[in-house]
Structures are given as C-alpha cells and as structure tokens.
Amino acid sequence: MHVDDDLPGDQLPLVAVPLPGSLGARLIDDLSRVECPGLTARRRRREELSGASHDPIVWARARGANVVDVEGNRFVDFTAGFGAALLGHSHPSVVAAVQRQSTRLLHALGDVYPSEPKIALERRLAELAPWPARVILGLSGADAVEAALKTAALATKKPGVVAFVGGYHGLSYGAVGVSGYKTAFRAPFAAQLNAKVVFAPFPSVLAPSPDEAEQAVEASLAAVDAALATGEIGAVVVEPILGRGGVEPAPAGFLAALAERARLAGAVLIADEVYTGLGRTGRLFRSIAQRCVPDILVLGKALGGGLPVSACLIREELAQAWGAPDREALHTSTFLGNPLGCAAALASLDVLTRPETADQIRETGQRLESTLTEALRDHRLGVPRTTFARLLVGLTLEGGSGRALAVMRSMLERGYIVLTGGVAGNVLTLTPPMCLTEAQIDGFTHALVASLHATRVP
Numbered sequence: 001m002h003v004d005d006d007l008p009g010d011q012l013p014l015v016a017v018p019l020p021g022s023l024g025a026r027l028i029d030d031l032s033r034v035e036c037p038g039l040t041a042r043r044r045r046r047e048e049l050s051g052a053s054h055d056p057i058v059w060a061r062a063r064g065a066n067v068v069d070v071e072g073n074r075f076v077d078f079t080a081g082f083g084a085a086l087l088g089h090s091h092p093s094v095v096a097a098v099q100r101q102s103t104r105l106l107h108a109l110g111d112v113y114p115s116e117p118k119i120a121l122e123r124r125l126a127e128l129a130p131w132p133a134r135v136i137l138g139l140s141g142a143d144a145v146e147a148a149l150k151t152a153a154l155a156t157k158k159p160g161v162v163a164f165v166g167g168y169h170g171l172s173y174g175a176v177g178v179s180g181y182k183t184a185f186r187a188p189f190a191a192q193l194n195a196k197v198v199f200a201p202f203p204s205v206l207a208p209s210p211d212e213a214e215q216a217v218e219a220s221l222a223a224v225d226a227a228l229a230t231g232e233i234g235a236v237v238v239e240p241i242l243g244r245g246g247v248e249p250a251p252a253g254f255l256a257a258l259a260e261r262a263r264l265a266g267a268v269l270i271a272d273e274v275y276t277g278l279g280r281t282g283r284l285f286r287s288i289a290q291r292c293v294p295d296i297l298v299l300g301k302a303l304g305g306g307l308p309v310s311a312c313l314i315r316e317e318l319a320q321a322w323g324a325p326d327r328e329a330l331h332t333s334t335f336l337g338n339p340l341g342c343a344a345a346l347a348s349l350d351v352l353t354r355p356e357t358a359d360q361i362r363e364t365g366q367r368l369e370s371t372l373t374e375a376l377r378d379h380r381l382g383v384p385r386t387t388f389a390r391l392l393v394g395l396t397l398e399g400g401s402g403r404a405l406a407v408m409r410s411m412l413e414r415g416y417i418v419l420t421g422g423v424a425g426n427v428l429t430l431t432p433p434m435c436l437t438e439a440q441i442d443g444f445t446h447a448l449v450a451s452l453h454a455t456r457v458p
C-alpha cells in the first residue's frame with residue numbers, strides 16, 4: 001500500500017484529539033527550549049492579544065489540501081503552506097520528479113559544474129519571461145529579491161530604491177530593507193540597512209469613494225516621482241497585490257504607471273511576484289495581466305511545489321551588467337541551483353503552465369468567492385471588506401488583530417488552517433491550494449461563520 005492511500009487530499013477535517021494533544025504539546029515544549037526565542041515570544045504575544053491558546057500543531061503528513069498532525073488529526077490547509085503548495089501538498093508529479101532525481105544526483109557544483117536540471121530549469125524560466133531573459137536562481141523568495149536589487153544596482157549604478165508601505169519582500173538584509181510591511185522588522189537592524197530606500201504609500205483600491213481612490217493613486221505616484229527626481233533611485237520594487245500586507249491589489253493602471261516612471265528616470269521596475277505569480281491570481285504573471293511590463297520578475301513559493309527554489313528573471317540587456325564587474329561570479333551560493341529543487345520546479349512548471357490548471361484555479365477561485373461572499377453578507381459577522389484575486393483572498397475583520405487571531409485559532413480547532421495578515425494584523429488571509437473541493441469550501445465557510453459568531457465584537 002502506498003503510504004498516503006489513506007490521505008487522498010480531498011477530505012474534510014477530522015479533529016479527534018483536542019489541540020495540541022499530548023505528543024504535540026511535548027514536541028512543542030522541546031522546540032521552545034531550543035528554537036530562537038523570537039518565535040516563542042510571538043506565541044505569547046498572540047495569546048495575550050487574542051485570549052486564546054496559540055500552541056502550534058506539529059505537522060506529520062500532507063497531501064492535496066489536507067494536513068495531518070502528529071496526533072492523527074486531519075486539517076484542510078487554506079494557507080497552502082505560505083502559498084508554496086498551490087498545486088496541493090505532495091503533488092504526484094513533483095514527488096515523482098524528486099524521487100527520480102534523488103536516486104541520481106542530490107547536489108552538484110552550482111555555478112562551477114552545474115547539473116542538468118539546473119540548466120533545464122533556467123531555460124524553461126527564460127522561455128516564460130515576457131522578454132529575452134537571464135535567470136538567477138535562489139532558495140527563497142528573499143534570495144531572489146536580493147538578486148533583483150543587486151541587478152538594479154549594477155545596471156543603473158544608483159543605490160536608491162522606491163518601495164511601498166505595506167510591501168513585504170522577505171527578511172534577509174536587502175529584502176527587509178525594502179519591506180515596508182512593519183517597521184518592527186527593520187528597526188533593530190536599521191543601521192545596517194540601505195539608507196537610500198524611500199517608502200511611498202500604496203494606494204488602496206477599496207478607498208471609501210472613487211474620488212478618494214484616485215487621490216490615493218495620485219499621492220502615491222507623487223511620492224514616487226519625488227524620490228525618482230533625486231536621481232539616486234535605481235529600482236522601484238512592488239508587489240502587484242500586497243500579500244502579507246493584507247491582500248491589497250494595485251489599482252488598474254498603477255503598475256504600468258510605475259514602469260513608465262521608472263523607465264523615464266533610468267530606474268528599473270522589479271515586480272515581486274513571489275506570492276501573486278505562477279497562477280495563484282489567475283494568470284502566470286499578475287503584473288503582465290495588469291498591462292505592466294516590468295524589467296525584473298521575482299518568483300518563489302509555488303515554483304518549487306514545496307521545495308525551496310526561487311528565481312529572478314532579468315531582461316537580457318540589464319543582465320549584461322553582471323558580465324562586467326571583476327569577471328567574478330558575484331552572486332552565487334553552495335546550494336544555488338540544487339538539482340532536487342530544480343527537478344521539483346520543472347515538474348511544478350509543467351503542471352502550472354497547463355491550460356487545465358488555469359481553468360481549475362479560476363473555477364476554485366470563483367467557487368470560493370461566491371460561497372464566501374454569500375455567507376459573509378450578514379453585517380453582524382463583522383467582515384466589512386473582502387478582497388478576492390482567485391486563490392489570494394483577504395477578509396478584513398472588525399475587532400482588530402486580537403479577534404483575527406481568535407478566529408485563526410477557532411478555525412484551527414474546527415480543522416481549518418488559516419493565517420492573519422495585513423499591517424494591522426486584522427486580515428484573515430487565504431491562499432489555498434487549487435485542488436480544494438466544493439465540500440471543503442462549504443465546510444470552511446460553515447466553520448468560518450461559526451468562528452465569526454463565536455468571536456463577535458459586542
């Protein structure tokens with residue numbers, strides 16, 4: 001019997017052992033003694049804010065939309081593991097590719113003596129780009145953002161970057177320096193970060209009135225223009241939809257306006273599509289679907305189908321800047337282009353680029369949107385705002401971050417894994433896998449309504 005025959009991935013939750021269970025509790029206790037205390041501190045803060053336990057569950061297995069913890073409880077994962085399992089956990093094509101590759105070559109010599117899967121993946125990614133492209137691979141989204149920022153600095157010889165309040169690009173030094181998501185992430189390291197980063201406001205599409213929406217775009221572009229006018233800005237970095245920042249889509253025309261402004265000012269536009277890219281929002285690249293052609297595209301999360309691999313796609317002419325300096329390979333690392341990750345990414349891309357996949361994402365996204373819209377219409381539930389971009393969904397809750405965390409916990413106890421996001425922490429963020437079934441969407445919706453009732457603000 002295949003080990004996962006009892007976990008096809010399309011089942012409803014089954015939480016038989018109350019969370020976290022004795023084995024789970026023991027493991028978490030072990031973890032809290034050895035892991036960086038930052039994570040334990042966050043748990044305590046969450047408990048204080050929400051008045052609910054935030055002891056984690058410990059994952060043991062996952063397939064499709066289902067996750068099973070060490071107690072044998074079964075959940076439905078509406079996060080797809082931070083968005084990485086867009087195809088579903090342990091997609092059979094990805095698993096088969098990893099199994100095949102693991103018997104041949106686990107590790108090669110990166111930029112010196114590469115492996116075949118690395119070469120094939122770079123070729124495949126270059127074909128997907130909207131222009132003749134060069135590729136720099138990475139292991140995380142932040143890695144690919146670093147490659148993008150370095151490319152901009154080399155190509156323009158300008159150190160400054162325009163980024164956006166609420167934008168999230170990862171936590172390595174270059175990436176956190178341009179992440180306007182929360183100042184708390186930058187503050188302790190501020191002295192070590194790029195001092196020439198300017199944060200512009202990100203215009204909300206859901207401003208109270210069309211006039212205010214227009215004013216928000218103007219204010220944002222005015223801030224971008226003022227920064228570009230200094231002549232010091234080499235890059236504008238933007239997410240087509242703020243992901244961690246609360247599922248906030250760029251208004252129509254905004255991304256194209258940024259590309260045009262960057263071009264006129266001799267800067268490059270970096271579209272960070274780590275969350276939005278590769279189909280999650282219905283198209284392979286959200287920026288291009290919004291009629292914006294960026295200079296650099298950053299991909300991660302879904303690319304590896306669960307393995308750590310990311311990519312920075314660069315317009316050919318910009319990438320030439322890497323050819324000059326010192327004739328050294330200025331940007332590489334031991335595991336960059338790791339054969340297992342590359343084999344997984346090739347298998348993922350095969351599925352992600354099929355027309356049937358786009359259809360499935362559209363259908364699942366539509367079903368989720370119509371079911372949730374109908375259920376959340378009742379204003380007593382305290383969900384004043386919803387944002388749907390296929391499989392990237394934000395539900396803004398009344399009651400602030402404390403209530404959002406209480407809903408997150410209540411949903412977990414009912415067998416549904418969700419995360420909170422947004423600058424104020426009050427957005428329930430759903431990034432499910434594309435293989436959600438109708439029954440899973442209905443079950444989720446019932447559980448959500450019950451959790452919202454249970455946590456109602458008086």
Ligand SMILES: Cc1ncc(COP(=O)(O)O)c(C=O)c1O
Pocket residue numbers: 140141142143145168169170171239243244272273274275276300301
């Ligand atoms: C838009 C965006 N860029 C970059 C990153 C960083 O990716 P990673 O966590 O893999 O470093 C994230 C992570 O959530 C992201 O959402």
